[in-house]
Amino acid sequence: MVEWRLQRLPSAGTGAALGARIAAVLLALGVAAVALVLAGQNPFALAAQVIRATFGSTFGLEDLGLLLIPLLLTGLSVAVGQQIGVWNIGAEGQFYIGAFAAAAVGLFLPGSAALILPLMFVAGAVGGMFWILVPTLARAYAGVNELITTLLLNFVAALLVYYVATGPWRERGGVSNSATARIPAEIPEFWGLVHWGLPAGVLMALGFAALLAYSRWGYEVRFAGSNAKAARYAGMPVRRHLVTVMLLSGMIAGIGGMLEIAGTVHRLQGGISNNFGYLGIMVAVLARNSCLGVIASAAFMAVILNAGIVLQTQGLTSATVLAITGLILFLTAVGDEVSHYRIVRGKV
Numbered sequence: 001m002v003e004w005r006l007q008r009l010p011s012a013g014t015g016a017a018l019g020a021r022i023a024a025v026l027l028a029l030g031v032a033a034v035a036l037v038l039a040g041q042n043p044f045a046l047a048a049q050v051i052r053a054t055f056g057s058t059f060g061l062e063d064l065g066l067l068l069i070p071l072l073l074t075g076l077s078v079a080v081g082q083q084i085g086v087w088n089i090g091a092e093g094q095f096y097i098g099a100f101a102a103a104a105v106g107l108f109l110p111g112s113a114a115l116i117l118p119l120m121f122v123a124g125a126v127g128g129m130f131w132i133l134v135p136t137l138a139r140a141y142a143g144v145n146e147l148i149t150t151l152l153l154n155f156v157a158a159l160l161v162y163y164v165a166t167g168p169w170r171e172r173g174g175v176s177n178s179a180t181a182r183i184p185a186e187i188p189e190f191w192g193l194v195h196w197g198l199p200a201g202v203l204m205a206l207g208f209a210a211l212l213a214y215s216r217w218g219y220e221v222r223f224a225g226s227n228a229k230a231a232r233y234a235g236m237p238v239r240r241h242l243v244t245v246m247l248l249s250g251m252i253a254g255i256g257g258m259l260e261i262a263g264t265v266h267r268l269q270g271g272i273s274n275n276f277g278y279l280g281i282m283v284a285v286l287a288r289n290s291c292l293g294v295i296a297s298a299a300f301m302a303v304i305l306n307a308g309i310v311l312q313t314q315g316l317t318s319a320t321v322l323a324i325t326g327l328i329l330f331l332t333a334v335g336d337e338v339s340h341y342r343i344v345r346g347k348v
Helices: 014-038 043-055 058-082 091-108 112-141 146-166 197-214 216-226 228-231 238-265 276-286 292-312 318-338
Strands: 002-008 187-190 341-347
Touching: 014 043, 014 318, 043 058, 043 146, 043 292, 058 091, 058 238, 058 276, 058 292, 091 112, 091 146, 091 238, 112 146, 112 238, 197 216, 197 238, 197 292, 216 238, 228 238, 238 276, 238 341, 276 292, 276 318, 292 318, 318 341
Parallel strands: none
Antiparallel strands: 002 341
16 A cells, blocks of 8 residues: 655755745745735835835945844854754853953054954954853753853843943943943945955855864764764764864854944944844754855845834834744744655555
8 A cells, every 4th residue: 555644854955945945935925915914004015115225225235234244143153053962042142242352452452453453353252252161161061051051141241231331331421321432443344334244254154164064173073963972982072072162152153243343333332232142043043054054044134134124114113023024034944844844655
């Protein structure tokens, strides 16, 4: 007797994954369009406005580029941790501390931009590594779940930045009561308002992809991530790799905070992350934890966020925009999972 059954494959083909994502986005947009019609809105006019504002002007493209930088770095941070099976939910906090450390250097160390910017870069990287150090040691030596420790430290980092930005480091007599003075050292722009942090982030993603794919270290990390017991049996230093990967993950998020401070915002302020650390988790999930895929998924996320900003300027409430954004991301993730399944024919 022959029957048809649903079977999940270990990996989805490129064409199937891409088709599933496109279908999911179209379905989400269709559902959103129906909801907007019921609310008395014209979805086609809104869509045209989003396209014009996002892709039809230099200003819109520059906004996309500035959104892409932090999403790329936080997404890469999460994706790198996943190579060894670690969920770094703390990219948000590491982003904050990277920005905090970089701002401290930029505000209080004298010198030219050529000297201060490299020091800010190092400070941001070290700040991110420092903020993930305790969860790293707890996971490596005590088996403590990093989901909890990295998540809880996000709140500590956000409150610390808010405290210094509105208190000891606040600009006295400035235009804002909740931010520091403008940091003199700035990353140069290479296209409009978009600074050199964008190509730097892309190069980091390419570098980590190559390192993981073509080096012995990368092979051992990926092997340990898929089967830690087998890796230990083969003599691989799993604990050392775990510590290294988690510190690198925190470092990348910290660099993201530094780039946001030195290239985009130029001041330390509460809420500077704008949830980029949490959005980076979705970026990594959509990229299937591929360092190369992070580039495309971060760009996709940047388009969605920018579209949400445009929709709010057209009179939609923030709740409506969040609902549409969440629907698109949810159905995209569902589409990714569905692409792994095939209907196969077999004998009973």
